[in-house]
Amino acid sequence: MKIIRHLTPTGPAHAALQPDGSAREITGDILGDFKVTDRVVKPGKLLAPLVPPNILAIGLNYKKHAEEGGKGVPAQPMLFIKSTNSLQNPGDPIEIPQKMLSTEVDFECELAVVIGRKCKNVTKANALDYVLGYTCANDVSARDWQIKWGGGQFCQGKSFDTFCPLGPVITTRDEIPNPNALGIKTILNGTALQDWNTNDMCFDVPTLIEFLSASKTLLPGTVILTGTPHGVGFARKPPIYLKAGDTVSIVIEKIGTLTNPVVNEKV
Numbered sequence: 001m002k003i004i005r006h007l008t009p010t011g012p013a014h015a016a017l018q019p020d021g022s023a024r025e026i027t028g029d030i031l032g033d034f035k036v037t038d039r040v041v042k043p044g045k046l047l048a049p050l051v052p053p054n055i056l057a058i059g060l061n062y063k064k065h066a067e068e069g070g071k072g073v074p075a076q077p078m079l080f081i082k083s084t085n086s087l088q089n090p091g092d093p094i095e096i097p098q099k100m101l102s103t104e105v106d107f108e109c110e111l112a113v114v115i116g117r118k119c120k121n122v123t124k125a126n127a128l129d130y131v132l133g134y135t136c137a138n139d140v141s142a143r144d145w146q147i148k149w150g151g152g153q154f155c156q157g158k159s160f161d162t163f164c165p166l167g168p169v170i171t172t173r174d175e176i177p178n179p180n181a182l183g184i185k186t187i188l189n190g191t192a193l194q195d196w197n198t199n200d201m202c203f204d205v206p207t208l209i210e211f212l213s214a215s216k217t218l219l220p221g222t223v224i225l226t227g228t229p230h231g232v233g234f235a236r237k238p239p240i241y242l243k244a245g246d247t248v249s250i251v252i253e254k255i256g257t258l259t260n261p262v263v264n265e266k267v
Helices: 063-068 143-148 205-213
Strands: 002-008 011-017 023-028 034-041 055-059 078-082 094-096 109-115 131-138 164-172 183-188 191-197 223-225 247-252 256-264
Touching: 011 034, 109 183, 109 205, 109 247, 131 223, 131 247, 131 256, 164 256, 205 223
Parallel strands: 055 223, 094 256
Antiparallel strands: 002 011, 002 164, 011 023, 023 034, 055 078, 109 131, 109 223, 131 164, 183 191, 183 247, 247 256
């Protein structure tokens, strides 16, 4: 099933996309009991497919990306946090910070895992049972704030407003039995700059869920960003950073395409 969240006259609502391109109303809570009804709906403005209580992100989780950054593969998953204000809808703009003077805003295609029910101390063997589904994410990163000015931590450079586009759909886990066998791309202005496969993760999705749930309760709706493959902008020669007028798309097999324009922040 592919679940969307869209704007209706009465507020945000979820719907299930059908093979013929139509959509049917979902009643209830997608993180609890819900039902796909027979009522056909015309989707309104597309929204991020959920509003997560937490966005947990993993750094250096693809072997070739760890190599291109000169860091090497970490011994344990490298966790950082993106604040929830960074959430952005499909089609809405990524805003280049102006007051904070960032000139090195980068793209990162990522498979995002959506936790469907409360999750603590799970094992790799049953970790995927706690997953609602998967969506596309762009872990937009102000590299100057992440690397040079951020005080030695990632959160500032990763958590500007609009720096976490999600969508366009949640593909439920029954349609993706193996999340570590998916093609994944970033396309910037029509050119593929990242083009790889989730099978290159240092720590696969079940391992990440086991690791994270051992130290913290993963609440329903928690989004886990699972890392990005090689080809990011800062590692290129010369570097390629996002600028106003760009269009960036994240494409993941069996999920779809998440596209956002890039603009300068209004201050």
